[in-house]
Amino acid sequence: MAALDSPLVRVERGSLQPKIIGLYHLLFKESAKPPESDGFWVEFFILKANSSALSVILTEFSAEDLLQMQSIARAVFMRGVRSLSDSNPTIVANALDTLTILIREVLAKQFTSSEVITVLVGLDRVDREFTEFVDALERIMRTGSIDLRIAALRATLSTVCCSYRTSLINFFIQRDLFAVLVQIIYDNATTSHTFEAFVLLGVLSNYDKLEAYNPYQTRLADFVDESVMQKIVVAVGKTCKEAREDYIAIADDAADGFSLESMISSYSEFAKRAKTALLQQDPQMTANNAFASLPPLSATILLATSNFVHANKYFSQVLIETKTVAQEETPFGSYISLSSYLLQHQHRSERHASYARISMLVHRILVEDSITMQKLVSIECRSSMRLCRQRQPCLPYVKGERFLVEGILDALIGAVRHNMKKALDVPMYILAIGTIHRIISQLKRLRVRLKYHWSELWKSIFSFLRFVTGSSKHLHGIQDMPVLIDDTIRVLVLAFSAGESFLSGAADYDDLFYKLIETGELLSKLSRAYDMARENSSVGTLISISEHYNNLIKERSMFSSGHLSSEHVSDIIKTGYDTLSISAQQGIDYWDRYRESDERVFLKRVGWAAVMDAQELLGRGLLPHVVPSTRVATNGNGRYAEKDV
Template identity: 30%
Template sequence: MDSPLTQQLRPDVFEPKIVQLYLHLFNILANDADDEDEDAVPTEGFWREFFLLKPDKQRLFDILSPLTANELLHIQTQTHAFFRRSIAEATSARSPQNQNALENLTAFLSAVFGKRYTNPSTDVIEVLAGLDSIDRLVSDLVNGLELIIRQSSDLDFRHKAVVAALAMVAGAFQTSLVSYFMHRDLFPALMKYIHDAPESGLPPFVLIGLLANYNKFETQNVYQNRLEDFVNQDSINLLVKGLAHSCQQIRDGYAAVQDDEVNAWSLSTTLNFVGLRALSPERNKPSPPTEEEAKALFNALPSEKGCVMLSAYSHNLRKRLDIHLHSLALGILLRLLGALERTKTRLHHHWPYLWASLLNLMRFLTQYSADMTYLRGVRDELCTPLARLIAFCLSTGDTFLPDPASYDDLFYKLIEASDVLPKFKQAFAQRPVQGADSFSKAMDALISVSSHYHDLFGDQKGRKKHQSPAAVQKVIRDGYESLNLPSDEDFGTWQKWRESSMKADLKKMIRTAVDDARLFAQK
């Protein structure tokens, strides 16, 4: 008698059950359904199994990623069913179904919003739920996310809700769907989450930032008003510390790739140098990466968290400079240093890099002055703040620099730039000049100090051809006695910054932050 059992062919690759369900749901893989059932909504048993299984966000995203916007519109029966059931499960009290639903929903939203639609708002609504159901479903989703973030006792569940909200806001930023987050204020819930989980990382801060910048120039924004009226000092401290912690993580990612510190000679380093690492006391310490490994690690940076520092590392100097962004950076520096000067706070920092960066910018502007002079606002918005900032540091640096050596280094850098200063002033001096304007005053002060020390070093060179670092430092300090430092109070003043005057640049920055936030939520 023949056996009723038949041998199944062994698959080439074993895939998790959840991946098979993804493929079945979105009709990527051929299944056993008849032609008339191809677009049918899955059964209740399918959904129960679907949300009980551990999700694979990346695999779901990879399955949906090849589909075009039109192809998504053609399978809207499945997308409607998935979106509707995911919201119902995510807002339920059943665990782990609710957490699994949030993760699946995050990957689904990241894939859906990543398409190019002919009519973004209309097409996205058709893909997600259809015009008849979108209002109810998105309202349920936003209300459910707010409730989870505010009340759930599981911090991991709350974090997943924040990431899901981030995927929704960042993805739908150019559509009308973000308006549902305006109607349901998530700010108190997000602040409570930050209080309960101070080490929550970047997502809640990015989410608050995106919501506060949504259509803020066109309509009243509840999150913008919340931030403007914010007076809770403890919460403000948490926001500042959380942002600083995220920036520190990004910085540490670069520092961890390559140890730039010079190793002092010791028994361990000596044994390593002669090839006897096995005898070294630090033999169990992991070896530093090779040059190729370090390059691979460095190329992987920055991480998705780098979206918060985009303006810090995207600063390539080119002939068509982003005048407003450079002006904004210089204005922030002037405000920070002004606060240090007023409070007499001595800050330990990499000051030589700051002096070098400012003077290198001056050299760049001087070198390409023929091309720069035609850029709108280059003199008033860039050259004048640059000159005033350096003059301010020169006149008040002794109040906020940590030690005399840091102050001496500023003078030394200025002496090195003695040939650039007059050329910079000549290239961007206003013609005709009605009296001494702010730019001319600052440049005259810098040139005066540079010339003063240049003459002193000229006298020293007549006695001795080469000067040691100690001798150079002595000349700089002795020169203080005969130096008239600039003391114009105008160097440290600034105009109150107005967002309305920089709408175009701010909108550009917001678009970039939104694009990075999409990648952040996707990962």
């Protein structure tokens, strides 16, 4: 008689898996045909969708495989779209998840637009089926439960991002989802998902906007609801602040004063780094690799911010004015802060450079407008700002609240100082120097004397001119290099000719002349290196000023023994004003206003980068949230009021 197994002995019975996974494997077989039974599809969508398992199954198929299995994919898509109208919220939620993964994986293949349509619905049914799909998404976002509204929002964002380079996105452009996205931002129940709604709005408004009519651009331009704008601004500020923390986590650049606690902390950190150095030979390389992976994916919100700022002047004002009651750093202060980190590290990757430049475009747009520029120098809009100090030389640390324009200038100085290399990013430098020129021009027109460390700005500009002079062999043939040099010289000429109108006092003006005298023959060498005509040119004006003071110094040296001290040079500068004649150059404070068409190629590139980042954020489940109870203080028309956002 055979011995029976003891009931106490453990018997391996194989691993159990959710039934829906079994249905996935049953359905997605190369030889399978789509089930016609309604019962199968009811069971398919009533079971909780397993997004990761479905994604793995679909990823294993090649583009050719999916073309052969198009009848299965079509059945899943069309049955899923029908299920979006079901009265059972569980079926609707599972259908949203299933459709999101199906569309994402199909569009991830190397398909043309027509092949995508063939796989999902068929060329003869695409208009009806996809219109029904988009209509269902809009209806759920508008009238569904909170969970379903958010699920539909994410499904829409994923589908739009995945279809960005196909004709399918036109269904979302034609449907005009602006109102329902604004409703999600406005409603207290869903306002914590402002990030997703605003990013989706940014992606839609950016699509093909320079080649064809985009209704979202018109809706952005006409929008006037301040309460919704404030919620968007709070989301932008929070996202920027969190993105900045990723930089600080790699290298803490805090500039707090000395204390016992800070000394102990520094010693502990030193010990930790010493231990790490023993285990890892090149910590600097590790830090560089970590910086190269930044900014975080949430930086995709910068594209939407840029679109809204360009389209709507009122939003620009709300962006600057909005203050959170609980924080010293305003949302726009956080934006400037992140911009300073982006600009100092922009050389690390093309993606980094794209986000740095899009942040700088916002600064340019804001300073070009006289109304927003006045707010940038307004006492009511001041903010504390943690600006990047991760690369030497650092700017002086300023504690407490500052004018917003000071933070912008600091960020621009960081861009000028820390990106000098033989493969010079000329468009970035043209934008940085041009924005500095616009700021000074506006300060001159507004007659605002700014107490600012101007010496650091002149030091950076002269250092940049020294670099381009020394590297002329490598830079001479680069496109738009003459434009960059001319723009840089124009900044200095404007400062010399109109310094009394924006510099805080005589000491700042004297320092500007001192910096010029220190350069010696630099400007003459620059003129020769780049074949710049001295007559009737900006560089000729600077050379004339330099020669004027060099002659005075030579005359003084003849009557004094030894080397002239800095005090003697300062006296010469002051006395030399009487005999100095700076020829007024007409239009030295003139600049062309920003036009998107001038940035066509760049905007397409950064638009695609933002779409890819939004798509990856969804795939990783890393979407940030804004706390609904955030309170803001507004100062419209000089009055402050507190309100819930």
